[in-house]
Amino acid sequence: MRWGIAAAGWLLLTASVLLTSLRGQGPSWLDGLFLAVLLALVAICVTGTVATVRHPRPTPTTEDHA
Numbered sequence: 001m002r003w004g005i006a007a008a009g010w011l012l013l014t015a016s017v018l019l020t021s022l023r024g025q026g027p028s029w030l031d032g033l034f035l036a037v038l039l040a041l042v043a044i045c046v047t048g049t050v051a052t053v054r055h056p057r058p059t060p061t062t063e064d065h066a
Helices: 002-023 028-053
Strands: none
Touching: 002 028
């Protein structure tokens, strides 16, 4: 579930950068590039979360611990 935590963190950072840039003189090209990278990271983390939920790693059996 670490994917979900990372996705939430990246999404909050993206929202913060977007709101900060909109309160100023408007988003610059650097703000747009930064937001694009952050949104890509959010997409990767959301994809990882969905993949983990759909196909969780098998847990080791009790014989493997011995």
